[in-house]
Amino acid sequence: MAEVVASSIVRFVSDKLGAKVLKELGLLKGVGEELKRLESTLAAIQDVLEDAEARQVKEKSLRVWLRELKDVAYDLDDLLDETAVKALTKGKVRGLPLTPKSIRVRHEIARKVKKMRKRLDAIAEERATFHLREGTAKDSEPSSGVREQTGSLVDESQVYGRQQDKEQIIDFLLGDSTEEHNNNLGVIAIVGLGGLGKTTLAQLVYNDEGVRQHFEKRMWVYVSDKFDSKSLMRSIIESLSKKEFTLPDMDPMQRELVEQIRGRRFLLVLDDVWNEDYELWDRLRILLNNGAKGSKVVVTTRSRRVASVMNADDVHFLAGLSDDDCWLLFERRAFESGSSARNPSLVAIGKEIVRRCGGMPLAAKALGSMMRFKREVSQWVAVRDNEIWRPSADVDDDQILPALMLSYSHLPPRLKQCFAYCAMIPKGKTMRIETLAQLWVAGGLADLEDVGSHYVDQLLSRSLLEIGQEEAHGAVSLVKMHDVVHDLARFTLGHLRKLRALYVIVTEGIFEEYGVRVLDGKNVYGRSAEEQDEDERVLLAIFSTMKPLRALHLDGFPMKALPAAVQNLDHLRYLDLSRTDLRTLPPAIGRLHNLQILKLLSCTGLEALPESIGELVNLVTLDLCLCRRLSSLPDCIGRMGNLRNLDLRMLPTYLLGDGDGDGGLEELGTLNLEGELYIGNLQNLRSAAEAGEANLREKRGLRSLKLKWDLTSWFQQEDRNDVAAIGGEHTEPVEDALGSLRPQPDLEVLRIEGYVGKVLPGWMMDCSIPNLVELSLDFFTRCEKLPALERLSCLTELNLSRFPRVECLPRLGQLPCLRVLCLEALPAVKRLGSELSGGGCAFPALEELRLVFMSDLEEWSGTEGEDFLPRLSELVLTDCPKLGALPSTFPSVNRLTMNVDDKLLLSHLERGAFPNLKHLGICNCDLDDEAGMPEVLVERLASVESSSWTGRPVTASESEMMMTQCIELTV
Secondary structure (H helix, E strand, C coil): CCCCCCHHHHHHHHHHCCCHHHHHHCCCCCCHHHHHHHHHHHHHHHHHHHHHHHHCCCCHHHHHHHHHHHHHHHHHHHHHHHHHHHHHHHCCHHHCCCCHHHHHHHHHHHHHHHHHHHHHHHHHHHHHHHCCCCCCCCCCCCCCCCCCCCCCCCCHHHCCCCHHHHHHHHHHHHCCCCCCCCCCEEEEEEECCCCCCHHHHHHHHHCCHHHHHHCCEEEEEEEECCCCHHHHHHHHHHHHHCCCCCCCCHHHHHHHHHHHHCCCCEEEEEEEECCCCHHHHHHHHHHHCCCCCCEEEEEEECCHHHHHHCCCCEEEECCCCCHHHHHHHHHHHHCCCCHHHHCHHHHHHHHHHHHCCCCCHHHHHHHHHHHCCCCCHHHHHHHHCCHHHCCCCCCCCCCCCHHHHHHHHCCCHHHHHHHHHHHHCCCCCCEEHHHHHHHHHHCCCCCCHHHHHHHHHHHHHCCCCEEEEECHHHCEEEEECCHHHHHHHHHHCCCHHHCCCCCCEHHHCCCCCCCCCEEECCCCCCCCHHHHHHHHHHHHHHHHHCCCCCEEECCCCCCCCCCHHHHHCCCCCEEECCCCCCCCCCHHHHHCCCCCEEECCCCCCCCCCCHHHHHCCCCCEEECCCCCCCCCCCHHHHHCCCCCEEECCCCCCCCCCCCCCCCCCHHHHCCCCCEEEEECCHHHCCCHHHHHCCCHHHCCCEEEEEEECCHHHHHCCCCHHHHHHHHCCCCHHHHHHHHHCCCCCCCCEEEEECCCCCCCCHHHHCCCCCCCCEEEEECCCCCCCCCCHHHCCCCCEEEEECCCCCCCCCCHHHCCCCCEEEEECCCCCCEECHHHHCCCCECCCCCEEEEECCCCCCEECCCCHHHECCCCCEEEEECCCCCCCCCCCCCCCCEEEEECCCHHHHHHHHCCCCCCCCEEEEECCCCCCCCCCCHHHHHHHHHCCEEEECCCCCCHHHHHHHHHHHHHHHC
């Protein structure tokens, strides 16, 4: 039976009782005393929760008690939300006029609070029968120190004990297994328990060099438990073509698939297949037989019956790893490099723990991750001797690995709640970290989004979440769950009827009428008009009946209007309407007084927001990114006192109005914004004073700021005199405006685009924002001098793009933390020498360098020895036609991007430059003409691990011509 974690929701409700609005409710006759008693009872229960949650594994009656407590806490949370809303809509409670209606409201509130208090008292009295010990119910933190549609990439250095399995699969793929069949297709199934590494083995095979050369086409498709013909064929086509396929009908899909594979030898991996319907597979096999002889399909599955249904030519039953190989996986995660040799006692106990993993790589990794934070022998002995290793009648799902249950049981209480909540990520999907953190916040499981992100890090470190996608410099943006871990998360949720956090798909009609907290309305491809009408009827039914809903996820739902009935969702805290066809929001949106997060990302038809949006006084996050038709925000935006995150990227016109009426930057001055802020179309500023009213310098939580002047908009104005006044010789208004937009000193990311002033403001020249991590200055058409960048000791990324008049650059080489440097479209720069590097050890931390479209660059010199660019791993050098020499052979560079006809680089390659090259990117290349490629490139392509080709980009002369036109317009 799954454990019950009640401490987080009890703590959340207890904190809510101290909220200002609820304090006002205490002024009502008969309510104040009941609220105080509620608060006291919750405090007494909190004192014993830690002991109760620890003992529930052995005492079933305690588990029942905790479940009852959890349900009452959720119901109390609902009640507090309802009463708080009534207080907000009626004004302060003490000021309610004594009308018959207001008297009824008071009596109703008092009656409900009293009834809830009696329920809680009954549960509190029962705790005495369990002899629970008092203590603190705080989450313990470790000491310092939606499973994705699986891709084909794998880190072979972290795979152990699968070489023989890999060779056997490859022998089948490269051999001719179709002689005895009357078809061109061979099928091999990899069968094994969840967590054994079936997908990893398939990835090893898929990436083998011999396999890559043998097959003309390779496709990787994650199938999971929905073997749907349409979606499967679409995935195969998209894997082949590397682009989205949108035609919804079956016939064009079949024709496109056949056309893509006809006469070509291909390899298709179908990962994690569950469906046992022979007819579905037979229809797909008929289409796949259009490939050339020797085409193969690799299937990974937990089911032997799937292998039989798919008529596999060979079945590879995957066994568990040896204890030695499992130990290597465990050791890599449990110990820092080399530290296991210094802990012989822990090693001995660890090897005993590993023997209980049953050869499961996933279990070994999860346990190793968990033990990394434990260094006492007693802690390791406790894990080794834990009763969870013994068979238990309570654990009725034999697919849940004891090692994973153990990893779960060692989580802090609140982290257990967050992990169980992850079961809402559908199998086969990923989820953005910020979305997961926001849903935790909405569900009362995390206090702030940054705390939620911290919880994600903790689950990643314990291998209970996996990285779904990494962005630049290793930043994780998406997370996923292994399917076995997903089973564990579902298992920990307990009975569905008591579920308070459910993630479902509206279009499948799967949802509970009671206790639903989270709803996903993500639409699927190819919905008919009748089906979409049904979807909207379902939404109306939800809005009318599902009052407990906390989070509503309608990203991509095909609706043009949000029903006013959404106001019935009094408890809603998270609403995602991204990528819908909405043109506006109903005034009723202002009734959602508990709403904290509102997402309207890529609502490209959205034209206006209602004035009532200012009534969302608890809103923390408002995402309007890519709402291209939204011309302005209402004046009431300044009343949203709790608003911290306002995403206005890619808005088409001025941020808060068109410059003719109210609603200027002064509206921002009243908001305590945090995180990231984008202010676009600053050419519409009415005065520098208005810019100062944004009060950016006092927004201490602001970490990222982008400021943009839209040059194109200026050029298109009818009154060219105004253009001359702002973008011509008289640049003072723009310079004064940027000076007034001075940000707070702890800013980490600053991006400025389209600035036409000649002089930068003092706060930039003096580097009064010393903690910058990333700086991007783009399209400064008239700027004559750059700031003293060497003073920015925290800088990790610098992008200087399109500075047509700048002839020399500051001493960037002495920035000790600079990791990424982009110099692009600087036609006046002729030399990169000591004035750039600053002498001595230059660019000590630089990892990525881009020199692009520097049409007059003639000389590039460095310093002698290994002190020049010692850590550079990636170099992009394109369209620098006058460059005569390179400053180094670049021994540390493993990724190079160059033009196919760059004579300088070609000659250096011939002389052995770039000796450690692993990836070669070739630009300006005709992809259909390999014959014209220089021989040295052909040789290097044969020796590198990977390569990429891109077609002809904009030439340097074309780029320079466009820039010249732009400069002429601004002069």
